């Protein structure tokens with residue numbers, strides 16, 4: 059890729075940040091340490107899971123639509139204020155995890171990794187150490203399901219993930235690893251405008267392909283559902299990759315759970331108002347269901363709940 063490509067990518071985010079946040083973006087991402095625990099009991103809208111695991115406070119993804127930046131209970135105020143540019147990496151991650159596992163606290167539990175910072179927006183050595191720790195304990199001490207929520211590159215650990223998936227039998231018969239892969243649009247101009255440091259659409263599709271080649275259970279999560287060039291083609295690609303169903307989350311306004319930041323909603327209301335219209339949203343769901351099957355597109359809370367206990371595990375039929 060050319061220098062011009064990267065410059066235009068940075069320019070797009072700079073421009074969008076100024077327009078949406080009403081100020082210039084911080085110069086750089088500030089990394090510090092955190093002594094916080096990596097595991098906590100799930101609550102609120104994550105309550106369907108037993109535990110959530112977060113390896114850092116804050117997320118370098120810097121997505122302008124990220125609900126965490128406007129949710130006081132999900133991150134400290136100073137981290138939210140500089141969302142995307144203030145990241146605190148937790149200390150002693152493998153040893154913390156090993157302690158929880160050896161005490162049997164995670165045995166037959168569900169773990170959501172993670173709702174408030176992308177699990178793969180961190181050094182490769184850290185995620186490798188996490189999987190090595192999971193794989194090192196006897197199967198009876200392992201979580202029955204680890205659900206990864208990412209728009210980054212979980213495929214970089216596909217061998218370790220496949221090792222866990224192939225050697226762990228979930229007590230409910232479902233997959234022991236679920237990758238909920240966030241893809242909100244196939245338009246890289248929008249990805250580059252709204253997300254500071256995440257992979258392109260093509261890179262995400264390649265990740266899904268690599269994961270599926272190892273037999274890993276992947277749910278494409280169209281979130282937040284944006285403007286698509288060719289949604290139909292993406293659906294066909296998902297089906298060809300052998301996924302079982304798709305989940306959809308629209309931008310969230312005045313819901314009881316975590317909502318899209320008001321400044322981003324204002325931007326969308328001015329530039330893409332249809333994204334917020336229930337009638338348009340229903341029409342998108344109707345078209346998607348027509349393409350891949352009525353029961354293969356799960357929206358909103360139903361989609362999120364499906365991550366805990368996937369209701370379908372056979373591939374979308376031809």
Ligand code: SF4
Pocket residue numbers: 117118119120121123124125126173174175176179209256
């Ligand atoms: S990658 Fe995920 S957690 Fe990180 S800023 Fe983007 S939406 Fe938020």
